[in-house]
Amino acid sequence: MAQTLVKHVASEEDTAQIASALAALLRPGDVVLLDGALAAGKTFFTRALVRALGSDEAVTSPTYTIANIYETPKGPVLHVDAYRLKGAHEFYHLGLEEYFDTGVSVIEWGERIADYFDAPLSIRIGFGDSEMERQVTFTAEAPRWSPVLEALT
Numbered sequence: 001m002a003q004t005l006v007k008h009v010a011s012e013e014d015t016a017q018i019a020s021a022l023a024a025l026l027r028p029g030d031v032v033l034l035d036g037a038l039a040a041g042k043t044f045f046t047r048a049l050v051r052a053l054g055s056d057e058a059v060t061s062p063t064y065t066i067a068n069i070y071e072t073p074k075g076p077v078l079h080v081d082a083y084r085l086k087g088a089h090e091f092y093h094l095g096l097e098e099y100f101d102t103g104v105s106v107i108e109w110g111e112r113i114a115d116y117f118d119a120p121l122s123i124r125i126g127f128g129d130s131e132m133e134r135q136v137t138f139t140a141e142a143p144r145w146s147p148v149l150e151a152l153t
C-alpha cells in the first residue's frame with residue numbers, strides 16, 4: 001500500500017534538516033528517487049543528505065557526468081541525474097549496479113527509471129508560494145519505508 005508524507009518547508013534550512021533526518025535513517029541498498037521541476041531543490045537536497053552522512057566533498061549536479069560517487073563514513077552515495085536518460089534500458093549500461101547494493105543511491109529525475117528499482121523511496125519537491133518555500137512529498141510502497149516515514153513525520 002502506498003504511504004505518503006507531505007512536509008511543508010519554509011527555507012533552505014528546513015529542506016536541509018529533512019534531508020539530514022532522512023540521511024540518519026538510510027542504510028546500504030536504499031534507493032531514493034528525487035523529482036520536481038528545474039531548480040526545485042533536488043541537488044540541494046542531495047548535498048544536504050551527503051553532508052549529513054559525514055562527507056564534505058562538493059556535491060555538484062551530475063547532469064553531464066550522469067553519476068557521481070561520494071565516499072562517506074556510512075558508505076558510498078551514488079548520485080545520479082537521470083534527466084538525459086531515455087529510460088531504464090539506458091541505465092543498465094552504466095555499470096553502476098554494484099552501488100545499488102553497497103551504497104545509498106539518490107537519483108534526480110528518478111521517475112524516468114523508477115521501473116528499474118524494487119523498493120524505492122520517491123521524493124517530489126514542489127514549489128511553494130514564496131521563493132524559499134517548498135512542499136516535499138515522500139511516497140513509498142515497500143514496507144522498508146514505513147518506519148522511515150513514521151520517523152520523519
Ligand SMILES: Nc1ncnc2c1ncn2[C@@H]1O[C@H](COP(=O)(O)OP(=O)(O)OP(=O)(O)O)[C@@H](O)[C@H]1O
Pocket residue numbers: 009010011012013015036037038039040041042043044045061108131132133134
Ligand atoms: N527551501 C528550499 N529548499 C531547497 N532549495 C531552495 C530552497 N529555497 C531556495 N532554494 C534554492 O533553490 C535552488 C535549487 O537548485 P537545485 O540545483 O538544487 O535544483 P534541482 O532540482 O537540482 O534542479 P535541476 O533540475 O536543474 O537539477 C538552489 O539555488 C537553492 O538555494
Ligand SMILES: [Mg+2]
Pocket residue numbers: 042043044061108
Ligand atoms: Mg539538480
